[in-house]
Amino acid sequence: MCPANARSKSRISRPPSFALSFFLALACLRPLWPETAEPQLKLPVRTYNYADVPSHILLNAEQHAAEIFRRADIDLAWIDCPVSRSEIEKFPVCTQLTGDARALTLKILPESMAAGYALPITNLGVTIQHHASFVFYQRVQLLSNDKGLSEPVVLGHIIAHELGHLLLGEGSHSLKGIMMEDLRSRYFRQAERGTLLTFSTEQAQRMQARLQEQMVAKKPY
Numbered sequence: 001m002c003p004a005n006a007r008s009k010s011r012i013s014r015p016p017s018f019a020l021s022f023f024l025a026l027a028c029l030r031p032l033w034p035e036t037a038e039p040q041l042k043l044p045v046r047t048y049n050y051a052d053v054p055s056h057i058l059l060n061a062e063q064h065a066a067e068i069f070r071r072a073d074i075d076l077a078w079i080d081c082p083v084s085r086s087e088i089e090k091f092p093v094c095t096q097l098t099g100d101a102r103a104l105t106l107k108i109l110p111e112s113m114a115a116g117y118a119l120p121i122t123n124l125g126v127t128i129q130h131h132a133s134f135v136f137y138q139r140v141q142l143l144s145n146d147k148g149l150s151e152p153v154v155l156g157h158i159i160a161h162e163l164g165h166l167l168l169g170e171g172s173h174s175l176k177g178i179m180m181e182d183l184r185s186r187y188f189r190q191a192e193r194g195t196l197l198t199f200s201t202e203q204a205q206r207m208q209a210r211l212q213e214q215m216v217a218k219k220p221y
């Protein structure tokens, strides 16, 4: 039997059709990075997979994004959410969190929806403050295929970058780390070898302070 993965508890409410393969996959997952103390700040992320990203790719990408946030002492908990009215009953945890200001919202979009934002094709995501982060999956796939990169690594970094925008607010790009405006292929390649892009100490402190404030104020991020 495989040892338990400490991060497996951080995903909630896969739809039943994915349940078996998901739990089989989890059963043999080993931590991708050395285990350290669990962060104290918990942050739910309502995740809407409109792009129908395969579950093994999404899970792996979420592990990368979660690790980037864990290094900023923030523990992400992924909560699957319905992408149509007919699925609402399958995702009770997400439904319970609707309107809960403590949770972030992440929407992974197919190109048919991404095109509506009229952004250059090089934009892999966008964040609307106090609302949600959006990641454009087909663009992540194109970049990954074109440059021979790991799709979960690229997807995980783009998710972390966009969620970072939600927590850090406007003007949150930086010259180094995960909040660089122009995330280039070489950084993803370094991440494939284990050197993830991370938040700076100052960015981590700002996010932690915002989370702590928000826990008291219960206002949207």
Ligand SMILES: [Zn+2]
Pocket (backbone or CB within 6 Å): 161, 165, 173, 180, 181
């Ligand atoms: Zn950005």
